[in-house]
Amino acid sequence: GENVGLHLPTLSVQEGDNSIINCAYSNSASDYFIWYKQESGKGPQFIIDIRSNMDKRQGQRVTVLLNKTVKHLSLQIAATQPGDSAVYFCAENIAPSHRLAFGKGNQVVVIP
Amino acid sequence: DTAVSQTPKYLVTQMGNDKSIKCEQNLGHDTMYWYKQDSKKFLKIMFSYNNKELIINETVPNRFSPKSPDKAHLNLHINSLELGDSAVYFCASSPLRGLAGGSHPTGELFFGEGSRLTVL
Numbered sequence A: 001g002e003n004v005g006l007h008l009p010t011l012s013v014q015e016g017d018n019s020i021i022n023c024a025y026s027n028s029a030s031d032y033f034i035w036y037k038q039e040s041g042k043g044p045q046f047i048i049d050i051r052s053n054m055d056k057r058q059g060q061r062v063t064v065l066l067n068k069t070v071k072h073l074s075l076q077i078a079a080t081q082p083g084d085s086a087v088y089f090c091a092e093n094i095a096p097s098h099r100l101a102f103g104k105g106n107q108v109v110v111i112p
Numbered sequence B: 001d002t003a004v005s006q007t008p009k010y011l012v013t014q015m016g017n018d019k020s021i022k023c024e025q026n027l028g029h030d031t032m033y034w035y036k037q038d039s040k041k042f043l044k045i046m047f048s049y050n051n052k053e054l055i056i057n058e059t060v061p062n063r064f065s066p067k068s069p070d071k072a073h074l075n076l077h078i079n080s081l082e083l084g085d086s087a088v089y090f091c092a093s094s095p096l097r098g099l100a101g102g103s104h105p106t107g108e109l110f111f112g113e114g115s116r117l118t119v120l
Helices: none
Strands: A012-016 A019-024 A030-038 A045-051 A056-058 A062-067 A072-077 A086-094 A099-102 A106-111 B004-007 B010-013 B019-025 B031-038 B041-049 B051-057 B064-069 B071-079 B085-094 B096-097 B102-105 B115-119
Touching: A012 B019, A019 A086, A019 A106, A030 A062, A045 A056, A045 A062, A045 A072, A062 A106, A072 A086, A086 B064, A086 B085, A099 B041, B004 B085, B019 B031, B019 B085, B019 B115, B041 B064, B041 B071, B051 B064, B071 B085
Parallel strands: A012 A106, B010 B115
Antiparallel strands: A019 A072, A030 A045, A030 A086, A056 A062, A062 A072, A086 A099, A086 A106, B004 B019, B019 B071, B031 B041, B031 B085, B041 B051, B064 B071, B085 B115, B096 B102
8 A cells, every 4th residue: 555664753643632744954055844734645735834933822722832942843732632643744935945844754653 | 616626637658758737826825836756656846937937946956946926826847857857746836925034935835746757
Protein backbone atom coordinates (compact mmCIF):
# COMPACT_ATOMS: atom_id res chain seq x y z
CA GLY A 1 0.00 0.00 0.00
CA GLU A 2 0.94 3.66 -0.08
CA ASN A 3 2.43 3.68 3.43
CA VAL A 4 4.70 0.61 3.13
CA GLY A 5 8.16 1.51 4.38
CA LEU A 6 7.10 5.03 5.27
CA HIS A 7 8.68 5.13 8.73
CA LEU A 8 7.17 8.47 9.68
CA PRO A 9 7.20 9.30 13.37
CA THR A 10 3.79 8.13 14.48
CA LEU A 11 1.65 9.23 17.37
CA SER A 12 -1.19 6.90 18.29
CA VAL A 13 -3.79 8.59 20.43
CA GLN A 14 -7.09 7.50 21.91
CA GLU A 15 -10.13 9.37 20.67
CA GLY A 16 -10.95 12.16 23.09
CA ASP A 17 -7.41 12.50 24.41
CA ASN A 18 -5.17 15.45 23.66
CA SER A 19 -2.37 15.18 21.09
CA ILE A 20 0.92 17.02 21.01
CA ILE A 21 3.07 17.09 17.89
CA ASN A 22 6.55 18.55 18.09
CA CYS A 23 8.76 20.16 15.52
CA ALA A 24 12.30 21.48 15.63
CA TYR A 25 13.05 24.18 13.08
CA SER A 26 16.43 25.07 11.75
CA ASN A 27 16.72 28.74 10.91
CA SER A 28 16.95 31.57 13.45
CA ALA A 29 15.86 34.00 10.72
CA SER A 30 12.48 32.30 10.31
CA ASP A 31 9.75 34.80 11.10
CA TYR A 32 6.56 32.88 10.47
CA PHE A 33 5.49 29.31 11.13
CA ILE A 34 2.59 27.23 9.94
CA TRP A 35 1.13 23.85 10.75
CA TYR A 36 -0.40 21.87 7.89
CA LYS A 37 -2.51 18.74 7.95
CA GLN A 38 -2.40 16.24 5.11
CA GLU A 39 -5.07 13.57 4.92
CA SER A 40 -4.48 10.48 2.84
CA GLY A 41 -4.69 11.18 -0.87
CA LYS A 42 -5.07 14.94 -0.42
CA GLY A 43 -2.95 18.05 -0.43
CA PRO A 44 -1.75 19.72 2.77
CA GLN A 45 -4.26 22.05 4.42
CA PHE A 46 -3.52 25.05 6.60
CA ILE A 47 -4.37 24.56 10.28
CA ILE A 48 -2.85 27.46 12.18
CA ASP A 49 0.02 29.91 11.95
CA ILE A 50 2.13 31.96 14.33
CA ARG A 51 4.50 34.85 13.86
CA SER A 52 7.87 35.00 15.56
CA ASN A 53 6.79 37.87 17.83
CA MET A 54 4.31 35.55 19.55
CA ASP A 55 4.81 32.44 21.67
CA LYS A 56 1.29 31.04 21.66
CA ARG A 57 -1.73 31.12 19.41
CA GLN A 58 -5.03 29.32 19.78
CA GLY A 59 -7.53 28.19 17.22
CA GLN A 60 -10.50 25.90 17.35
CA ARG A 61 -9.28 22.83 19.29
CA VAL A 62 -5.69 23.60 18.28
CA THR A 63 -2.92 25.56 19.97
CA VAL A 64 0.49 26.33 18.58
CA LEU A 65 3.40 27.07 20.90
CA LEU A 66 6.65 28.64 19.74
CA ASN A 67 9.88 28.56 21.70
CA LYS A 68 12.43 30.61 19.80
CA THR A 69 15.17 30.00 22.34
CA VAL A 70 15.36 26.33 21.46
CA LYS A 71 13.81 26.66 17.97
CA HIS A 72 10.89 24.45 18.83
CA LEU A 73 7.30 24.49 17.67
CA SER A 74 4.45 22.34 18.88
CA LEU A 75 0.85 21.71 17.90
CA GLN A 76 -1.64 20.67 20.51
CA ILE A 77 -4.94 19.15 19.45
CA ALA A 78 -7.60 19.01 22.12
CA ALA A 79 -10.11 16.14 22.31
CA THR A 80 -8.68 14.34 19.29
CA GLN A 81 -11.25 12.98 16.85
CA PRO A 82 -11.00 10.27 14.16
CA GLY A 83 -10.98 13.03 11.54
CA ASP A 84 -7.71 14.28 13.00
CA SER A 85 -5.91 11.18 11.69
CA ALA A 86 -3.44 12.59 9.16
CA VAL A 87 0.17 13.56 8.60
CA TYR A 88 1.05 16.88 10.19
CA PHE A 89 3.80 19.17 8.93
CA CYS A 90 5.37 22.22 10.45
CA ALA A 91 6.70 24.79 8.02
CA GLU A 92 8.92 27.81 8.51
CA ASN A 93 9.00 30.94 6.41
CA ILE A 94 12.64 31.85 6.04
CA ALA A 95 13.12 35.60 5.80
CA PRO A 96 14.01 37.44 3.67
CA SER A 97 13.46 35.03 0.79
CA HIS A 98 9.94 34.14 1.95
CA ARG A 99 10.15 30.56 0.89
CA LEU A 100 8.29 28.05 3.00
CA ALA A 101 10.39 25.10 4.14
CA PHE A 102 8.55 22.04 5.39
CA GLY A 103 9.72 19.80 8.19
CA LYS A 104 9.34 16.04 8.27
CA GLY A 105 5.79 14.88 8.70
CA ASN A 106 4.35 13.35 11.83
CA GLN A 107 1.65 10.73 11.43
CA VAL A 108 -1.23 10.91 13.91
CA VAL A 109 -3.42 7.85 14.23
CA VAL A 110 -6.58 8.24 16.28
CA ILE A 111 -7.86 5.05 17.88
CA PRO A 112 -11.65 5.04 18.24
CA ASP B 1 -15.56 25.51 -7.61
CA THR B 2 -12.26 23.87 -6.62
CA ALA B 3 -9.76 26.50 -5.46
CA VAL B 4 -6.53 24.93 -6.76
CA SER B 5 -7.01 22.22 -9.34
CA GLN B 6 -4.36 20.18 -11.02
CA THR B 7 -4.53 17.58 -13.77
CA PRO B 8 -3.98 14.77 -14.20
CA LYS B 9 -4.44 13.26 -10.74
CA TYR B 10 -2.58 10.11 -11.79
CA LEU B 11 0.03 9.72 -14.48
CA VAL B 12 1.83 6.47 -15.34
CA THR B 13 4.45 6.62 -18.04
CA GLN B 14 7.62 5.05 -19.36
CA MET B 15 11.16 6.30 -18.72
CA GLY B 16 12.31 8.75 -21.35
CA ASN B 17 8.86 10.16 -22.09
CA ASP B 18 7.87 13.82 -21.78
CA LYS B 19 4.81 14.74 -19.72
CA SER B 20 3.03 17.82 -18.40
CA ILE B 21 1.00 18.56 -15.30
CA LYS B 22 -1.37 21.52 -15.33
CA CYS B 23 -2.47 23.71 -12.47
CA GLU B 24 -5.10 26.40 -12.19
CA GLN B 25 -6.22 28.49 -9.23
CA ASN B 26 -9.40 30.55 -9.03
CA LEU B 27 -8.50 32.31 -5.77
CA GLY B 28 -7.09 35.41 -7.43
CA HIS B 29 -3.70 34.78 -5.84
CA ASP B 30 -0.55 36.29 -7.27
CA THR B 31 1.90 33.55 -6.34
CA MET B 32 1.95 29.92 -7.40
CA TYR B 33 4.27 27.03 -6.56
CA TRP B 34 5.23 23.52 -7.46
CA TYR B 35 6.24 21.16 -4.65
CA LYS B 36 7.46 17.58 -4.91
CA GLN B 37 6.53 15.02 -2.24
CA ASP B 38 8.62 11.87 -2.16
CA SER B 39 7.73 8.42 -0.83
CA LYS B 40 8.77 9.49 2.69
CA LYS B 41 6.23 12.34 2.51
CA PHE B 42 8.97 14.96 2.45
CA LEU B 43 7.74 18.14 0.73
CA LYS B 44 10.28 20.16 -1.22
CA ILE B 45 9.72 23.34 -3.15
CA MET B 46 10.67 23.27 -6.80
CA PHE B 47 9.50 26.54 -8.31
CA SER B 48 7.56 29.66 -7.48
CA TYR B 49 6.04 32.26 -9.78
CA ASN B 50 4.73 35.65 -8.75
CA ASN B 51 2.38 37.18 -11.33
CA LYS B 52 3.93 35.12 -14.14
CA GLU B 53 7.50 35.91 -13.08
CA LEU B 54 9.81 33.16 -11.77
CA ILE B 55 10.92 34.05 -8.23
CA ILE B 56 12.10 30.74 -6.79
CA ASN B 57 13.97 28.09 -8.74
CA GLU B 58 15.43 25.45 -6.48
CA THR B 59 18.10 23.03 -7.60
CA VAL B 60 15.91 21.10 -9.97
CA PRO B 61 17.17 19.32 -13.12
CA ASN B 62 16.57 21.44 -16.20
CA ARG B 63 14.40 18.62 -17.52
CA PHE B 64 11.74 20.31 -15.39
CA SER B 65 10.37 23.47 -16.95
CA PRO B 66 7.56 25.49 -15.41
CA LYS B 67 5.39 27.74 -17.55
CA SER B 68 2.99 30.41 -16.33
CA PRO B 69 0.81 31.76 -19.14
CA ASP B 70 -1.06 33.97 -16.68
CA LYS B 71 -1.15 34.38 -12.93
CA ALA B 72 -3.94 31.82 -12.54
CA HIS B 73 -2.04 29.01 -14.25
CA LEU B 74 1.27 27.29 -13.58
CA ASN B 75 2.11 24.21 -15.60
CA LEU B 76 5.00 21.82 -15.14
CA HIS B 77 6.60 20.10 -18.09
CA ILE B 78 9.06 17.26 -17.53
CA ASN B 79 11.33 15.99 -20.29
CA SER B 80 13.07 12.62 -20.47
CA LEU B 81 11.39 11.20 -17.39
CA GLU B 82 13.51 9.13 -15.01
CA LEU B 83 12.57 6.58 -12.35
CA GLY B 84 13.52 9.05 -9.62
CA ASP B 85 10.92 11.51 -10.86
CA SER B 86 8.21 9.26 -9.46
CA ALA B 87 6.52 11.29 -6.73
CA VAL B 88 3.41 13.29 -5.95
CA TYR B 89 3.62 16.81 -7.35
CA PHE B 90 1.61 19.50 -5.62
CA CYS B 91 0.65 22.85 -7.00
CA ALA B 92 -0.08 25.61 -4.51
CA SER B 93 -0.94 29.29 -4.48
CA SER B 94 -0.70 32.08 -1.96
CA PRO B 95 -1.98 35.64 -1.78
CA LEU B 96 0.24 38.69 -1.79
CA ARG B 97 -0.26 40.48 1.50
CA GLY B 98 1.32 43.59 2.79
CA LEU B 99 3.76 43.07 5.64
CA ALA B 100 5.93 45.57 7.44
CA GLY B 101 8.53 46.86 5.00
CA GLY B 102 6.66 45.91 1.85
CA SER B 103 4.46 43.31 0.23
CA HIS B 104 5.56 39.72 0.25
CA PRO B 105 3.85 36.44 -0.43
CA THR B 106 2.35 35.17 2.77
CA GLY B 107 3.42 31.79 4.00
CA GLU B 108 -0.09 30.37 3.90
CA LEU B 109 -0.32 28.06 0.92
CA PHE B 110 -3.43 26.63 -0.67
CA PHE B 111 -2.60 23.24 -2.16
CA GLY B 112 -4.13 21.25 -4.94
CA GLU B 113 -4.95 17.57 -4.51
CA GLY B 114 -1.68 16.43 -6.02
CA SER B 115 -0.64 14.60 -9.19
CA ARG B 116 0.88 11.18 -8.61
CA LEU B 117 3.51 10.50 -11.25
CA THR B 118 4.78 6.93 -11.66
CA VAL B 119 7.67 6.35 -14.03
CA LEU B 120 8.18 2.73 -15.10
